Amino acid sequence: MELTLSILLGFMIIGALFSLHAKDLLSAVIACGIVGYSLVICFLLLRAPDLAIVQIVVETITLIIMVAVVLNSTREELKVKIDTRQIINISLALLFIVVLFFFFIQATDMLNPFGEHTLRMASAYVGETAAKTGSANLVTGIVFDFRGYDTLGEATVLFTAALGVLTILRLKGKK
Amino acid sequence: MKGMSIIVKKVAQLIAGFVFLYGIYIIAHGHLTPGGGFAGGALLAGAYILSILAYGSDYLKLKEEQTESSLSESISILLILMLAVAGMLMGIKVFFNNFLPKGTIGELISAGAIPLYNIFIGIEVASALLTIFLALIIYKEEIEE
Amino acid sequence: MTVNILCFILFLVGLYGLITRRNLVKIVISLSIMEFSLFIFLELVGYIDGGIAPIITGQDANAVYVDPLPQAMILTAIVIGLATTAMLMAIAIRLYRKYKTFDIREIKNLKG
Numbered sequence: 199m200e201l202t203l204s205i206l207l208g209f210m211i212i213g214a215l216f217s218l219h220a221k222d223l224l225s226a227v228i229a230c231g232i233v234g235y236s237l238v239i240c241f242l243l244l245r246a247p248d249l250a251i252v253q254i255v256v257e258t259i260t261l262i263i264m265v266a267v268v269l270n271s272t273r274e275e276l277k278v279k280i281d282t283r284q285i286i287n288i289s290l291a292l293l294f295i296v297v298l299f300f301f302f303i304q305a306t307d308m309l310n311p312f313g314e315h316t317l318r319m320a321s322a323y324v325g326e327t328a329a330k331t332g333s334a335n336l337v338t339g340i341v342f343d344f345r346g347y348d349t350l351g352e353a354t355v356l357f358t359a360a361l362g363v364l365t366i367l368r369l370k371g372k373k
Numbered sequence: 374m375k376g377m378s379i380i381v382k383k384v385a386q387l388i389a390g391f392v393f394l395y396g397i398y399i400i401a402h403g404h405l406t407p408g409g410g411f412a413g414g415a416l417l418a419g420a421y422i423l424s425i426l427a428y429g430s431d432y433l434k435l436k437e438e439q440t441e442s443s444l445s446e447s448i449s450i451l452l453i454l455m456l457a458v459a460g461m462l463m464g465i466k467v468f469f470n471n472f473l474p475k476g477t478i479g480e481l482i483s484a485g486a487i488p489l490y491n492i493f494i495g496i497e498v499a500s501a502l503l504t505i506f507l508a509l510i511i512y513k514e515e516i517e518e
Numbered sequence: 519m520t521v522n523i524l525c526f527i528l529f530l531v532g533l534y535g536l537i538t539r540r541n542l543v544k545i546v547i548s549l550s551i552m553e554f555s556l557f558i559f560l561e562l563v564g565y566i567d568g569g570i571a572p573i574i575t576g577q578d579a580n581a582v583y584v585d586p587l588p589q590a591m592i593l594t595a596i597v598i599g600l601a602t603t604a605m606l607m608a609i610a611i612r613l614y615r616k617y618k619t620f621d622i623r624e625i626k627n628l629k630g
Contacts, residue, residue: 199567203521204520204521214531214532214535214551217544218531223543233551234554240561241561244561245570246584246592247571248412248589249592249596256596256597259419259422260550262426262506263607264543267543267607270513271614272619284538288537291534291538294537298533299526302523309522309563311519312522320564320587324583324585331471331475331484332475333404334573335405335407335572335573336572336583336586337409337586338484338491340586341409342494347469348591349490350453352598356501356598357497357501359501359505359602360443360446360501362608363504363608364504367511367608411593411597478576479574505601505604509608
């Protein structure tokens with residue numbers, strides 16, 4: 199299990215690196231799809247079918263939007279000259295990475311090893327959701343009953359994003 | 374926006390209906406099987422996007438569809454809020470109270486208000502994604518003029 | 519432990535792209551890569567060995583279920599990620615129309 203996940207994650211890292219270094223913007227966008235669709239397989243391996251269904255549809259729609267944006271614009275990648283600013287940026291990135299890695303190692307030491315129970319809330323949720331909400335799918339029960347505010351906030355964010363896109367992309371004003 | 378070739382049109386005609394039906398199934402069985410409002414709503418939007426991309430559409434029709442989809446988006450988020458407030462007025466005074474009878478676990482009509490929330494969230498997600506897509510398409514049309 | 523570290527390396531790849539790339543589309547791509555790594559890390563925290571998907575079928579009374587709370591969190595986060603990506607792409611295409619380039623340094627130089 200852990201080995202399969204490691205191989206998939208390595209595949210995702212290679213896809214992400216290729217996507218960031220691709221010469222053509224269209225191939226960069228499609229290589230980003232490698233990462234998204236591998237995520238679907240990871241969700242299936244980690245016993246989360248709800249997330250797998252959502253992710254596979256959402257990734258397709260994201261790809262459609264990104265390809266629609268990239269297709270009619272300049273597709274070739276900018277020429278990267280190695281100047282002082284680029285060197286400063288890369289060294290800054292490496293510094294960030296080392297510092298963050300140190301703190302990540304310290305933080306994950308407190309977690310239980312992979313595949314063991316980590317959150318104490320889980321048993322309460324698993325035990326009581328079905329009896330209190332009457333929903334056989336525990337995830338739906340949590341999303342719409344115990345964490346209703348979360349869902350309301352999500353719907354508001356979606357509404358605001360749609361309004362923002364409408365506002366940004368309007369060329370002709372209303373008379 | 375122009376449509377695609379006749380092969381694409383025929384395949385889209387055969388498939389789009391099934392995708393739409395599958396989206397409705399996923400929304401309606403959200404409290405029993407994997408899925409729910411989010412996945413089903415994205416599938417419904419995907420069926421619309423497939424048929425628009427395959428068949429093409431003219432500018433005025435797209436504008437009309439955009440008005441309708443943003444209207445249904447606003448109405449569905451209002452319905453979610455009203456359902457939550459209705460839970461507060463009935464029974465114990467809690468926002469998002471599940472006030473309808475629960476039924477037995479595993480039946481299609483059970484889990485109180487959760488199927489209703491599922492349906493409204495599904496409409497909300499579908500119309501929001503459709504609005505974003507239509508805004509992009511209309512922008513491209515206006516540039517080409 | 520290796521899975522956690524690999525997951526964090528994916529996050530770092532996204533951070534590296536965010537700092538060093540200058541193309542607007544690639545910046546959006548690196549943001550979504552960071553998002554993906556966060557989803558998978560939260561999902562790894564909730565995984566239990568030998569657990570089954572959190573859907574009650576009524577056949578096995580004492581089955582072990584995977585933790586449903588991180589899944590409920592990620593479910594909303596995925597859809598929000600799509601909305602923010604679409605909004606960022608809309609801003610990018612609008613900037614492209616005004617300045618005819620995706621390069622953020624040139625956009626910064628050509629103020630007004």
